[in-house]
Amino acid sequence: MNSQLKQIVGEYEPGLPLDHSSTIPSSWYTSKDFYELERKTVFARSWQLAGRVDQVREPGNYVTSDIAGEPIVIVRGNDGVLRAFFNVCRHHAAAVMTEPHGKAAQLRCPYHGWTYSLEGELKGTPDFSGVCSFDRAQNGLVPLEFAEWENWLFVKLDHGPTLRDFLGADLIGQTSQLQLSELHWFERRHYSFDCNWKVFVDNYLDGGYHVPYLHKGLDSVLDYSNYMIENGAHHCLQWSPIVSEGAEAQTGAVRKGDRALYYWIYPNFMINWYDGVMDTNLVVPRGVDQTEVIFDFYFPDAMSEEARRESVAVGQRIQDEDTAICKSVQRGLNSRAYDRGRLSVRREAGEHLFHRLLHADVSR
Ligand code: FES
Ligand SMILES: [Fe+2]
Numbered sequence: 001m002n003s004q005l006k007q008i009v010g011e012y013e014p015g016l017p018l019d020h021s022s023t024i025p026s027s028w029y030t031s032k033d034f035y036e037l038e039r040k041t042v043f044a045r046s047w048q049l050a051g052r053v054d055q056v057r058e059p060g061n062y063v064t065s066d067i068a069g070e071p072i073v074i075v076r077g078n079d080g081v082l083r084a085f086f087n088v089c090r091h092h093a094a095a096v097m098t099e100p101h102g103k104a105a106q107l108r109c110p111y112h113g114w115t116y117s118l119e120g121e122l123k124g125t126p127d128f129s130g131v132c133s134f135d136r137a138q139n140g141l142v143p144l145e146f147a148e149w150e151n152w153l154f155v156k157l158d159h160g161p162t163l164r165d166f167l168g169a170d171l172i173g174q175t176s177q178l179q180l181s182e183l184h185w186f187e188r189r190h191y192s193f194d195c196n197w198k199v200f201v202d203n204y205l206d207g208g209y210h211v212p213y214l215h216k217g218l219d220s221v222l223d224y225s226n227y228m229i230e231n232g233a234h235h236c237l238q239w240s241p242i243v244s245e246g247a248e249a250q251t252g253a254v255r256k257g258d259r260a261l262y263y264w265i266y267p268n269f270m271i272n273w274y275d276g277v278m279d280t281n282l283v284v285p286r287g288v289d290q291t292e293v294i295f296d297f298y299f300p301d302a303m304s305e306e307a308r309r310e311s312v313a314v315g316q317r318i319q320d321e322d323t324a325i326c327k328s329v330q331r332g333l334n335s336r337a338y339d340r341g342r343l344s345v346r347r348e349a350g351e352h353l354f355h356r357l358l359h360a361d362v363s364r
Contacts, residue, residue, distance in 0.1 A: 005033050014359040018348075022340040024355045026333040029196040034362075035288040042267050042361045043068035044157040047166055049269050049282050050074055051153040052296070054185055055101045056082060060118055063101040067155060073097045074146065074153050075107065077119040084146035084155045085120050090139040107141070116141050150180045151298070152280075167265070171235050175263070175271070183278050183298035186308055191293045191319050195330035197268065197285040198358075200293060203322060203329075204281075205264055205354055207238060207347030214321050217251035217314070222260060229349045234357065236350035238262040242274070254311040264350065266357050276300055279315055289330050293319070 001009070011025045028034050051063035051074050062075040064087055071087035073096065089096050094111040097104070106123065107116040115124035120141040128134070145156040147163035149172075154163055164172065193200055203210065208227040212219045223241040230237045239261045244252060257275020264270050268283040282294040295315060299308050332338055343352055 001037070002033070005031075005037060008034055009037075009359070009363050012355065012359050014356045018343060018352045019345050021352055021355075022342055023202070023351065024198075024358065025340050026338055028358075029198055029330065029333045030288065032288050035196075035285065037362055038285070038358075039068045041364075042358060043285075045160055045361060046267050047147065047154040047156050047163050049152055049280075050084065050155045051101070052185055053148060053151055053153060056153070058103065060103045060105060061101070062097055062104060062107070063153070064095075064097050064099065065155075068157060070157060071095050072144070072155055073107070073141075074155070075104075075118055075120075077117075079119065081119075082146065082148065082153070083120060084144050084153075085141035086144060088142070089114055090122065090141070091125075096141070150175060151183070151185070166234055168233055168235075171232055171237075171263070171265075174237070178261075178273055178278075180271075180273075180278065180298075183276070183300055186297045186299050187312060189295045189297075189312070189316065191295065191323070192286075193291040193293060193323060193326045194289060195291055195326040196289055196333070197283050197291045198354075199326050199329050199333070200283050200291050200322075201264070201268065201354060202351050203326060204262070204270060205236060205238070205348070205350035207344070207350060208240065209344060209347040210325070214325060215318055217248045218255070218318055220246060220248040221251050221255045227347075229347070231349055231353045234266040236264045236353055238264075238350060250310070250317075251314050254307065254314050264354075266354070267361075277303070277311055291326075295319070 008027045008031060048067045050065040050067060050072055055061060055063045056074060056076045059076050059078045059080060062073055064073045072084060073087035074082060074084045076082050087095050087097055089109040089111065091112055091114050094109055096107050096109045096116065098110060113126045117123050120143060122136050122139045147154050149163055207229045208222065208224060211222060212224055221242050223243050227240040239259055242255060242257055242260055255274050261273040270281040272279050278298040280296045284292045284294060286292050297312050
């Protein structure tokens with residue numbers, strides 16, 4: 001780590017209690033060096049969403065993704081086992097599988113036609129006879145850590161705790177009550193934000209602080225004064241009772257039930273659950289001030305097409321309401337007038353956890 005980067009990292013004091021704490025410094029949101037450091041630490045060391053279980057039910061089903069700049073493929077073998085590999089050909093490094101997902105009898109590189117079995121072993125190498133000291137068995141696709149949880153597939157670039165140890169028994173127990181496997185994927189949407197990825201996460205973790213000001217529709221169904229924040233070791237649950245009286249019509253029609261649950265899992269995955277409907281958010285850094293947020297919407301089979309469309313539309317409206325404020329915050333973070341801000345004890349415990357976990361990752 002160069003000395004300037006060391007200084008930036010050292011500017012945050014992780015030991016302060018919430019009532020004495022400030023946010024991470026603005027340089028963490030604007031420095032290209034810091035952004036690169038995060039890629040090698042925060043994103044390489046954490047479990048990252050890389051696909052859905054429903055995409056890989058049969059042998060030969062595969063799904064590709066990009067995790068911290070690394071091409072990844074997850075594939076179900078003929079033996080029924082799911083495996084994750086770096087999607088990088090051992091010949092000259094081209095991506096072997098180029099579609100987002102699909103079904104294949106073997107994994108064939110489009111560049112010079114090398115083929116790998118569904119279990120990752122190198123099988124075919126056209127025009128390669130006479131090559132000395134080449135051990136085919138040592139040239140299979142390179143595996144990486146992989147785990148399944150609920151509806152999702154996760155991978156991790158570096159070695160570290162298992163997914164179950166990372167999530168913890170408390171979170172695993174809570175989500176198992178929600179019967180998430182009964183909900184089925186319906187649609188994916190991509191949103192672009194002109195801000196650092198952490199601006200989006202901070203906005204998500206502000207304990208509903210911005211909801212009455214920015215999201216009038218959502219505010220009409222949430223019980224703001226009873227909005228709760230519960231931190232785990234690597235996650236934060238924010239939840240709110242849902243009220244029907246006085247609900248704005250469009251939002252009230254699709255946000256029903258007793259409670260809204262918002263789970264954030266360090267560093268960049270969120271599960272939003274309202275009475276049997278769910279969406280997830282994956283926050284993907286695309287540059288120091290560019291972020292893509294990938295939304296996946298899940299519904300129970302019994303729900304009508306029209307109700308699903310309306311639910312997605314309400315989700316879209318909430319994102320649109322956040323777009324301008326995230327851009328505004330990023331601009332302010334670049335201002336010479338701003339370095340860091342204090343946190344609300346009532347609302348911003350989730351951000352405090354996020355910033356401390358970040359600090360732990362970038363400083364070790
Ligand atoms: S790079 Fe894959 S076959 Fe050459
Ligand atoms: Fe928001």
